Amino acid sequence: MKLFSGYLKYRVKLFVTCAAVMGIFASSYLLFDMPPIAVLYPLILTVVIGLVAMGFDFALFVKRHERILSEELPAPKNQLEEDYQYIIEKLNEEAKMAERKASADYTDMVEYYTVWAHQIKTPIAAMRLNLQSEDTESARKLMGDLGRIEAYVEMVLTFLRLDSINTDYLIKEYDIDEMVRPAIRKFSREFILKKLKLEYEPVNYKAVTDSKWLSFIIEQVISNAVKYTSEGSVRIYMNEPGVLCIEDTGIGISAEDLPRIFENGYTGFNGREDKRASGIGLYLCKRICDNLGHKISAESKVGEGTKMVLDLRAKPVEVE
Amino acid sequence: MYKIYVVEDDKGIADGISQCLAAWEMEVHVVSDFRNVMGEINELEPHLIIMDITLPYMGGYHWCQEIRKNSSVPIIFISSATDNMNIIMAMNMGADDYIPKPFDQSILIAKVQALLRRAYDFNQGSFTLKAKGAVLNTNDNSLTYEGRKIELARNEYKILLVLMQNKNKVVSREKLMEALWETDSFVDENTLTVNVGRLRKTLESAGLKDFIKTKFGVGYILEDEE
Numbered sequence: 001m002k003l004f005s006g007y008l009k010y011r012v013k014l015f016v017t018c019a020a021v022m023g024i025f026a027s028s029y030l031l032f033d034m035p036p037i038a039v040l041y042p043l044i045l046t047v048v049i050g051l052v053a054m055g056f057d058f059a060l061f062v063k064r065h066e067r068i069l070s071e072e073l074p075a076p077k078n079q080l081e082e083d084y085q086y087i088i089e090k091l092n093e094e095a096k097m098a099e100r101k102a103s104a105d106y107t108d109m110v111e112y113y114t115v116w117a118h119q120i121k122t123p124i125a126a127m128r129l130n131l132q133s134e135d136t137e138s139a140r141k142l143m144g145d146l147g148r149i150e151a152y153v154e155m156v157l158t159f160l161r162l163d164s165i166n167t168d169y170l171i172k173e174y175d176i177d178e179m180v181r182p183a184i185r186k187f188s189r190e191f192i193l194k195k196l197k198l199e200y201e202p203v204n205y206k207a208v209t210d211s212k213w214l215s216f217i218i219e220q221v222i223s224n225a226v227k228y229t230s231e232g233s234v235r236i237y238m239n240e241p242g243v244l245c246i247e248d249t250g251i252g253i254s255a256e257d258l259p260r261i262f263e264n265g266y267t268g269f270n271g272r273e274d275k276r277a278s279g280i281g282l283y284l285c286k287r288i289c290d291n292l293g294h295k296i297s298a299e300s301k302v303g304e305g306t307k308m309v310l311d312l313r314a315k316p317v318e319v320e
Numbered sequence: 321m322y323k324i325y326v327v328e329d330d331k332g333i334a335d336g337i338s339q340c341l342a343a344w345e346m347e348v349h350v351v352s353d354f355r356n357v358m359g360e361i362n363e364l365e366p367h368l369i370i371m372d373i374t375l376p377y378m379g380g381y382h383w384c385q386e387i388r389k390n391s392s393v394p395i396i397f398i399s400s401a402t403d404n405m406n407i408i409m410a411m412n413m414g415a416d417d418y419i420p421k422p423f424d425q426s427i428l429i430a431k432v433q434a435l436l437r438r439a440y441d442f443n444q445g446s447f448t449l450k451a452k453g454a455v456l457n458t459n460d461n462s463l464t465y466e467g468r469k470i471e472l473a474r475n476e477y478k479i480l481l482v483l484m485q486n487k488n489k490v491v492s493r494e495k496l497m498e499a500l501w502e503t504d505s506f507v508d509e510n511t512l513t514v515n516v517g518r519l520r521k522t523l524e525s526a527g528l529k530d531f532i533k534t535k536f537g538v539g540y541i542l543e544d545e546e
Contacts, residue, residue: 128423132336
């Protein structure tokens, strides 16, 4: 119906002209006192022929309309159409060029960053090995910082892989403790240096997930807990099967920042005080959670601590 | 003494590996000519090879294949690539293990020892640490003194291991805690004190009095005049 009214609009000049011509003929016949049948007969005849012609024309119009929509332009019928088509083709080509260039640039960038991440891992590995044989306060501090550098490198790789089509997921049942323990180990030096207490008993839960990606999330959350807690403890537990909580007694997050901590680049009050914050860690966590079908949320009170909640329960599969 | 051959182009890492394996009385040889890896291997006849994947001239995969043509010496790959493809490749080329960079000394030592034990050490004689006539066996976490075998609890063993590895050096409490955390025993300072106390009691009942000395405010030391 919409198509038909569009067609009427498109041909409105023709219809008005036809109606005007018919009106002039009819009125002049009537003026010369001809019998009405002499007026009506040709009128009906022309209307019928006109309607048939219009039917054909409308069918053609619909066909052209469909072809244009399928992005295959019909041969131009006049100068104007030709001009339009020329412009469309030019735009199309430019768009394709831009797209190709952007995707080539993106591939180059991803390749470079991947190479960079591997390059930087070699000096990190060398420093780590050599620092380990030193048992001093400053060596320990350097080790802690080195751990942070490693975490940032990991973040770069994660950021790049997140949207890449080459990203590999290996979804199956994994033991959560086997991801929590290595994550804790990564930050053990900072725990010890800051004299933070760790309260963790194996949670004995298996979740359907991808171990590499979920490990990144758990590391990120523990890293934040350690970073923003100067005294007290970090507690890792499940308050019900499948809901992993990582709770610290750190500086907390203010109520106005809390709803936005998972946004890209949002650093909030804590971030503004701590220049190292990029506001990207939790954003990545949220994105990965969305991809894996997990849920991540936070509860916090300024000065009392933060509790990050990871819901790893599988959604019930609906059978159709 | 086991001979270890290290094929790694980064000097810092090669030095680090040499240092931590030397503590276990292993003879470490670092590659000198990257074009002549096979020649050096044939000459040295190492017990184990540690190899990077990206190397000058020829990559690690190439050398691994070459080595496998006539030798079954254990090979450990170390690489900064962590994707599954590279790990699978390495294993398919005939490697025995794969350690992603960066890694901890303890992981490297554990893997090297495990491979050596499997390949050569059938009667479990090596990988022991000695101090003051006591011998720590890394195979079964026990201590032998004057012919008697003393069973050690997990944390006790780990503490003693670190102290004996750093004989005649003061080992800080932090370092001991770090070592315990590596074995997923997340102790705090108080627990460490309790653990050391318990270890001392175990040692004393075996006749090893004052085996471990306390350095106040710093840590512990195991002195051995030999």
